[in-house]
Amino acid sequence: MDTTVLEITGLRVSVEKKEIIKGMDLSVREGEVHIVFGPNGSGKSTLLNAILQLPGYSIDAGEIRVKSKNIKDMTTDEIANLGIGMSFQHPPKIKGVTLRNFLNVINRSEDLDDEIRALSMEDFLERELNVGFSGGELKRAEVLKLYAQSPDLLLIDEPESGVDIENIAVISKAINRILQKETPMKLRERSALIITHTGHILNHIEADIGHVFMDGKIICTGNPKVIMEDIKKHGFSGCAECIKAQKDHT
Amino acid sequence: MNHLDDATKVTLKKVAYDENQERSASFLATDWDILDTHSAVEGIEILPIKTALKKYKWLEKLFFTLVPKDKDEYVEQVASSDVLLGYFIRIKAGQKVALPVHTCYMINSESFTQCTHNIVIAEEDSELHLINGCVADAHIASGYHLGVTEYFIKKGATVTSTMIHSWGKEIEVYPRSAAHVGKNAKFVSNYVALGSVKKLQMDPLAVIEEGGLGEFYSVIYAPENSRFDIGSTVVLNGDGASSEIISRVVSNGGEVTTRGKINGKHPNGRGQMACNGLLLSEKGYIHAIPELVGHDPRLELSHEASVGMISKDELAYLMAAGIEEERAKSLIIEGFLDLKIPSLPEYLQRQINAIIKETKEFETM
Numbered sequence: 001m002d003t004t005v006l007e008i009t010g011l012r013v014s015v016e017k018k019e020i021i022k023g024m025d026l027s028v029r030e031g032e033v034h035i036v037f038g039p040n041g042s043g044k045s046t047l048l049n050a051i052l053q054l055p056g057y058s059i060d061a062g063e064i065r066v067k068s069k070n071i072k073d074m075t076t077d078e079i080a081n082l083g084i085g086m087s088f089q090h091p092p093k094i095k096g097v098t099l100r101n102f103l104n105v106i107n108r109s110e111d112l113d114d115e116i117r118a119l120s121m122e123d124f125l126e127r128e129l130n131v132g133f134s135g136g137e138l139k140r141a142e143v144l145k146l147y148a149q150s151p152d153l154l155l156i157d158e159p160e161s162g163v164d165i166e167n168i169a170v171i172s173k174a175i176n177r178i179l180q181k182e183t184p185m186k187l188r189e190r191s192a193l194i195i196t197h198t199g200h201i202l203n204h205i206e207a208d209i210g211h212v213f214m215d216g217k218i219i220c221t222g223n224p225k226v227i228m229e230d231i232k233k234h235g236f237s238g239c240a241e242c243i244k245a246q247k248d249h250t
Numbered sequence: 251m252n253h254l255d256d257a258t259k260v261t262l263k264k265v266a267y268d269e270n271q272e273r274s275a276s277f278l279a280t281d282w283d284i285l286d287t288h289s290a291v292e293g294i295e296i297l298p299i300k301t302a303l304k305k306y307k308w309l310e311k312l313f314f315t316l317v318p319k320d321k322d323e324y325v326e327q328v329a330s331s332d333v334l335l336g337y338f339i340r341i342k343a344g345q346k347v348a349l350p351v352h353t354c355y356m357i358n359s360e361s362f363t364q365c366t367h368n369i370v371i372a373e374e375d376s377e378l379h380l381i382n383g384c385v386a387d388a389h390i391a392s393g394y395h396l397g398v399t400e401y402f403i404k405k406g407a408t409v410t411s412t413m414i415h416s417w418g419k420e421i422e423v424y425p426r427s428a429a430h431v432g433k434n435a436k437f438v439s440n441y442v443a444l445g446s447v448k449k450l451q452m453d454p455l456a457v458i459e460e461g462g463l464g465e466f467y468s469v470i471y472a473p474e475n476s477r478f479d480i481g482s483t484v485v486l487n488g489d490g491a492s493s494e495i496i497s498r499v500v501s502n503g504g505e506v507t508t509r510g511k512i513n514g515k516h517p518n519g520r521g522q523m524a525c526n527g528l529l530l531s532e533k534g535y536i537h538a539i540p541e542l543v544g545h546d547p548r549l550e551l552s553h554e555a556s557v558g559m560i561s562k563d564e565l566a567y568l569m570a571a572g573i574e575e576e577r578a579k580s581l582i583i584e585g586f587l588d589l590k591i592p593s594l595p596e597y598l599q600r601q602i603n604a605i606i607k608e609t610k611e612f613e614t615m
Contacts, residue, residue: 054566080572088570092563096585105581106571128585145571 022216085151135162172204265383293345302338460488472504481509
């Protein structure tokens with residue numbers, strides 16, 4: 001049985017006619033957590049935004065399949081309803097729409113109130129969505145949104161950016177709950193594609209596969225912790241040199 | 251009270267006039283007929299204006315003192331009307347009544363011109379909450395509503411007045427109201443119109459004395475072929491007088507001019523204005539005209555205005571959570587029109603928000 005949740009082949013994406021993703025392949029199977037490392041401005045967020053067909057992201061070549069369905073002619077909500085949820089790095093402020101109202105519209109979970117308490121978001125329910133939220137509060141609200149949506153594939157954009165250590169721990173625990181990390185691997189149904197440029201999130205969330213994304217392409221795939229150690233030692237420039245050396249060798 | 255048929259009850263509910271809702275007093279008139287005038291509390295007196303004029307000789311002297319007879323052709327028409335229709339509401343000194351007074355005018359006959367004249371008096375240190383509905387029966391193709399309301403709010407008193415309109419495509423409406431807000435008194439005026447009207451034009455005036463407060467909140471949803479020209483004018487007439495004018499307008503093809511004017515004449519006055527408009531269609535327009543006039547260097551007056559379409563980022567964000575586009579637009583519009591009035595009692599705020607939720611029927615595109 002094909003358990004592929006996300007299949008990307010030969011993908012090229014441009015923003016305002018500038019090519020950002022320059023041909024990439026990626027496959028995420030049920031229960032897998034992928035982490036994508038890459039320097040700022042390398043196009044990592046573009047990948048997530050293209051998967052959801054957000055406005056301004058043009059797929060010029062290749063295809064994205066979610067649960068075998070080509071999303072080419074689908075709208076953002078239709079793609080989301082295939083079972084995709086995204087935690088935005090910079091969610092917009094939506095005046096007048098309260099967090100409670102928003103959650104009521106999207107909720108598919110049965111124990112949202114418990115998660116609201118676990119993320120200490122009780123006092124934010126009557127607040128306007130993302131208006132006046134601190135960095136940590138924004139991320140907590142985004143993760144709460146994911147919990148409510150209960151998606152099969154989580155797209156998480158820079159979960160640790162602008163967040164203090166305490167909040168990273170709280171957010172990571174919640175992501176692990178969504179990803180059913182307490183159950184054995186074989187029984188896990190949810191997958192994730194996590195974008196990071198610092199990699200700190202790996203201290204809290206166990207990833208199965210790591211990728212290095214540079215210059216619009218995935219240039220390296222492997223054990224996420226090993227990749228992380230290499231990046232710590234040599235930086236992303238070390239990754240570029242490593243790939244160059246491999247090419248020269250062949 | 252006369253028996254109302256079910257269809258009329260449904261029509262009246264559009265503007266929050268519900269027989270079953272708890273209230274301190276009520277007044278209901280259709281065309282020229284007054285169907286109900288009664289008060290359930292001792293501190294509030296409510297009478298047909300004609301009866302009140304007979305009872306209180308001094309009342310005549312108040313007529314047209316805040317809204318001059320010669321202000322415009324519509325006031326002149328009210329002043330010269332053969333029939334004197336209207337209500338007189340007085341809350342006695344020191345009485346604070348939390349339950350609102352509900353009033354309602356309904357046009358029930360074809361091509362009817364309804365002229366009304368209301369007087370509201372809040373004596374010293376009293377507190378009064380009014381919910382005023384104005385509606386035309388669904389079968390009415392055309393008509394006029396011309397209404398004069400004069401509010402006399404004495405020292406230390408508080409009056410909130412929430413006006414909810416639901417007219418029709420061929421009805422023209424020209425309310426003319428003015429308030430004198432005494433020393434340390436408070437007047438909060440809310441206006442809600444969420445449906446079609448051929449033309450609605452009004453620019454209520456409030457003169458605020460020392461330490462007094464005047465707040466105007468408007469929520470308008472203008473569908474195609476409707477024309478609104480609404481504004482509020484505030485004169486800060488005493489030391490430390492303050493005012494806030496907030497309008498939220500959604501045009502879905504309707505033509506809307508939204509005005510606000512704060513005229514500061516004395517030291518330490520404060521005035522804030524915000525006119526925000528959301529355009530849903532390429533038809534129609536929103537023209538925001540905020541005006542500030544300062545006559546004293548110790549005044550603090552400011553305004554902000556914005557007119558635009560629904561933010562693509564906000565829409566995409568909601569859709570990325572699986573919300574269908576039309577529903578996402580409705581959520582944003584509902585949020586935009588959500589009335590938050592800090593000076594209203596919480597229960598009244600909840601009630602008004604429930605009314606807005608019940609009465610609005612958005613067609614987002």
